[in-house]
Amino acid sequence: MATPLRPEELVDNAVVDANGRKIGKVGTVYLSDESRQPEWVTVRTGLFGMKESFVPLQGAHMEADGVHVSVSKDQVSDAPRTDTDTDLTGTESAELYRHYDLPAPRAAMPEEHGGTARDTGMREGVEPRGEPEPRPGMAGAAGAGTAGAAGTAGTAGATGTAGTPGTTGPAEGEPMVRSEEHLHARTEDVETGRVRLRKYVVTEEEQVTVPVSHEEVRLEREPVGEAERGEGGRIGEEEQEVTLHRERAKVTKETEPVEKVRLGKERVTEQETVSGEVRKERFDVEQDTTETGEGRRRET
Template identity: 55%
Template sequence: MAKTMQPQELIDSAVVDPAGNKLGKVGNVYLADATRQPEWITVKTGLFGTKESFVPLSGAHTDRDGVHVQVDKEAVSDAPRIDADGHLSPEESAELYRHYGLPVPRMSPDGRMDDRTPGTGGRAKPGMAAGRGKPGMDAKRGDRAMTRSEERLNVGTEQVETGHVRLRKYVVTEEQQVTVPVRHEEVRIEREPITKADGKVADIGEAEEDVILHAEKPVVRKETVPVERARLRKETVEDEQTVSGKVRKEQFEVTDDDGRHRRS
């Protein structure tokens, strides 16, 4: 494993197996207690990267396309399920070593993983997780520092289609009543006396007069006239909506030799 490999350079890098298969992205970096060098990484796999599998960095190297490891995709998929949220226990470390066919470091009297057994080289012990997105140690200063991270809600807006609105016209039939003034002609008899001045004596006999009468009647004609115009126009109305979501954050916990815990 290259000595120049830094935890902060590994986070979110693509992980590639010897066959060129992309396994996922680096989630956590675990450092060796003795050398403080990256020893294990967790690879985000599954739908949306919801699972994390431990992958050894023994023999790994970085390239432009990501971290190239020496184990194949099938071995990573079948790796033991271990929570990537703290220090690897000796039992968990031994289980991972055995799964990947790596020599298991011997156990020191205090219960910690010691260097490899004689004849197997100088493999470092599994160490603390580097955290999600940050290295676990400040290598430049040599401080035993740990970065605390937390999730935050980044709320924005996006425009989505909510429906269609159509404007159409249709025909209905209704009854209307209109009062129209009309005129008609009637006959009345006007009588006036005959005077001697008229002079002429009329003969007795039959006679008749023909008078034509007229009347007005309503005539209905229909015409189409425009009465109004309608159009659809969109307008933007501002409103407020409250959104919520669950976020995770890391907390620090300090434990002394007496087993007392202090959180901050």
């Protein structure tokens, strides 16, 4: 038994046709009014994904590489163009089923055959959309007058011909207030990072030159005096010993302070450009000329 498809599983998944070719990625999921199960998905096709086409989910199943549908990529590319920003009408749904040569459920029959007028659409993120705005020529919208005519009766604040029923505004002679949005920029302190000052020890090789001395032996000769010569001499063995000394370099280490280091902060001011969208109201003045029956229009 096939596992029913869930809307949250479909969004952003790849769509693969019956021949294993990738068609695109799921954008919007449409649910059936009767079963509340996914019935259609939209997929971006064409060059650079500029066209969004409806793909039926009859016979579709989920696999690791995406949603596998029972129609071909060529059928999807040639599907009738339908507005994907509003819900499907019964006529549009029936036309799509005929294009894909699939049996249309009762909910997809046009209104004149007693079917449901539209399906409930769900956008990305699987959040249900509100009631769509009436399309031009769509009958049955609450408070709608002639389909597509400017100044629809019952629409508060709608732009229309002066004196159209349902248009609200100030009385004659009273001013209308025009408002605009303006950007106001301010600054706030936010933490951008932390700096730590850490002291650590390194070992370096240092050389110091010091003078050292040593003793060397030398023979000193001097003549014998007359007194010693009169005493006479002796022949025999004698020895004399002299101790020699030398200086040796001795290294000692001494710790002494050399400088003080601390972390400080300074404030640097630079120019930053911020942007945002603002809305502005404009006046549209329409004037009817009773003599010629023509009207003039200008914007302020």
